[in-house]
Amino acid sequence: MRDLARDIVLGKTRAIARGISLAENDSLGREELIDLLHPHTGKARILGITGPPGAGKSTLADLLIAGERRKGHKVAVVAVDPSSPFTGGALLGDRLRMQSHAEDEHVFIRSMASRGHLGGVSRATVDAIKVLDAAGFDTVIVETIGVGQTEVDIIELTDLVLLVLVPGMGDEIQAMKAGVMEIGDIFVINKSDKEGADKLRTEVEYVLGFKYAHEMEKMNPVCMVSAKMKQGLEALEEEAEEWFQHLSLSGLLEQKRKERIQKELKRIFSAKIHELLDKKMDFYNNVEEWAEMIYQKKVQPYRFINESLHDFLKKESE
Amino acid sequence: MKEKKLRILIAKPGLDGHDRGAKYVARALKDEGYEVIYTGIRQTAESIVKTAIQEDVDFVGLSLLSGAHNELFPKIVELLKENDAEDIVVFGGGVIPEEDIPFLREKGIQAVFTPGTPIKTIVDFIESQRND
Numbered sequence: 001m002r003d004l005a006r007d008i009v010l011g012k013t014r015a016i017a018r019g020i021s022l023a024e025n026d027s028l029g030r031e032e033l034i035d036l037l038h039p040h041t042g043k044a045r046i047l048g049i050t051g052p053p054g055a056g057k058s059t060l061a062d063l064l065i066a067g068e069r070r071k072g073h074k075v076a077v078v079a080v081d082p083s084s085p086f087t088g089g090a091l092l093g094d095r096l097r098m099q100s101h102a103e104d105e106h107v108f109i110r111s112m113a114s115r116g117h118l119g120g121v122s123r124a125t126v127d128a129i130k131v132l133d134a135a136g137f138d139t140v141i142v143e144t145i146g147v148g149q150t151e152v153d154i155i156e157l158t159d160l161v162l163l164v165l166v167p168g169m170g171d172e173i174q175a176m177k178a179g180v181m182e183i184g185d186i187f188v189i190n191k192s193d194k195e196g197a198d199k200l201r202t203e204v205e206y207v208l209g210f211k212y213a214h215e216m217e218k219m220n221p222v223c224m225v226s227a228k229m230k231q232g233l234e235a236l237e238e239e240a241e242e243w244f245q246h247l248s249l250s251g252l253l254e255q256k257r258k259e260r261i262q263k264e265l266k267r268i269f270s271a272k273i274h275e276l277l278d279k280k281m282d283f284y285n286n287v288e289e290w291a292e293m294i295y296q297k298k299v300q301p302y303r304f305i306n307e308s309l310h311d312f313l314k315k316e317s318e
Numbered sequence: 319m320k321e322k323k324l325r326i327l328i329a330k331p332g333l334d335g336h337d338r339g340a341k342y343v344a345r346a347l348k349d350e351g352y353e354v355i356y357t358g359i360r361q362t363a364e365s366i367v368k369t370a371i372q373e374d375v376d377f378v379g380l381s382l383l384s385g386a387h388n389e390l391f392p393k394i395v396e397l398l399k400e401n402d403a404e405d406i407v408v409f410g411g412g413v414i415p416e417e418d419i420p421f422l423r424e425k426g427i428q429a430v431f432t433p434g435t436p437i438k439t440i441v442d443f444i445e446s447q448r449n450d
């Protein structure tokens with residue numbers, strides 16, 4: 001594992017790819033690898049791109065990669081697509097739009113299937129970002145589909161979120177008002193070459209205006225972009241740069257990252273406790289019998305649960 | 319232990335612009351439960367190899383209709399080897415004359431599927447190569 005970690009830090013492509021697979025497959029050594037890489041993380045800017053299917057996220061990512069490369073930055077992309085809930089298979093097509101960078105050795109693109117995690121963001125995505133950060137990429141772009149409320153996840157793993165919206169979403173604007181709009185730092189109205197873009201912009205600004213009625217200076221930027229016609233990119237890049245500057249100078253970035261670690265800790269502790277319950281308490285083998293006892297009214301449910309838990313914890317600590 | 323999820327890159331080297339067959343195979347393999355990465359038409363050998371390595375795939379499936387398979391397929395196998403990635407299994411498909419197949423097999427293309435091959439045959443091949 002030390003060799004793998006060292007090669008990742010040295011930026012060796014094969015090692016980076018292997019490290020991500022290790023995390024994705026939850027293979028032996030995953031925790032050790034993340035621990036070894038940890039001292040090397042925290043340097044990359046992590047940029048999320050989210051929005052409804054087909055909004056132009058990948059096309060936009062392709063242009064953002066080009067912009068970063070012009071500045072001499074090394075860029076990595078993690079593009080998450082949903083796995084089929086029926087077969088577990090996935091068709092990962094985001095990369096198709098970014099293949100113009102396929103031969104650039106300072107661009108690393110990785111497609112990931114959500115593997116059953118709603119909204120596509122999973123622990124594996126979090127780990128992949130860490131691997132890429134440790135490997136020395138200046139910018140890591142994470143593309144996910146925003147569906148319903150699950151996309152809230154993306155704020156938890158990125159420094160800045162671009163929410164991509166497109167005209168003609170119809171009812172979706174309603175859902176947006178109900179919470180999705182909480183998640184964007186910068187609102188990108190893509191496909192501005194199409195009809196309805198100005199109307200959408202007005203609607204978005206209207207909603208944001210409500211949210212920030214008393215603090216207009218905090219209002220999020222809204223950028224009109226046409227990824228297809230390559231229009232509006234400079235303005236978007238400038239807004240993103242400014243937002244980053246603001247975040248780091250104000251100390252908000254540090255705060256954001258610490259909050260991220262807090263959420264991660266909670267998630268990991270919960271997962272480990274769950275595992276303990278499953279393995280040590282042998283929950284799944286016992287549960288039928290316990291249910292029977294409760295059904296037959298042989299025990300009081302809460303009393304039984306609290307006593308079992310107490311006994312289990314006592315046994316564990318001995 | 320649960321089986322490892324296999325990842326497959328379906329790539330189209332060469333200059334022909336017809337990707338119906340490649341897309342069909344990509345979708346069919348997805349339906350079989352594999353994670354399939356599709357990168358579109360006119361990919362250079364270099365970009366296919368770089369993609370395969372970054373995506374850490376187990377298989378690369380090449381599709382070609384333009385007749386350049388005898389140069390391009392072996393070139394990709396060669397480049398994978400140069401990048402210490404010879405463990406990635408390469409198979410090919412498309413319009414490939416029967417008499418070219420032995421040559422391609424000799425050059426390290428592990429299987430060649432001509433048009434009309436049932437998807438089951440490809441799946442059986444993939445499963446036979448599973449190495450975990």
Ligand SMILES: Nc1nc2c(ncn2[C@@H]2O[C@H](COP(=O)(O)OP(=O)(O)OP(=O)(O)O)[C@@H](O)[C@H]2O)c(=O)[nH]1
Nearest residue numbers: 052053054055056057058059190191192226227228
């Ligand atoms: N008219 C127009 N079409 C665009 C624009 N940006 C992207 N598209 C098209 O929209 C389609 C979807 O683009 P993608 O970049 O794949 O969208 P996506 O959001 O990544 O899609 P998923 O990953 O499948 O959710 C493609 O056909 C693009 O060419 C734009 O600014 N204007």
Ligand SMILES: [Mg+2]
Nearest residue numbers: 057058093094
């Ligand atoms: Mg996409």
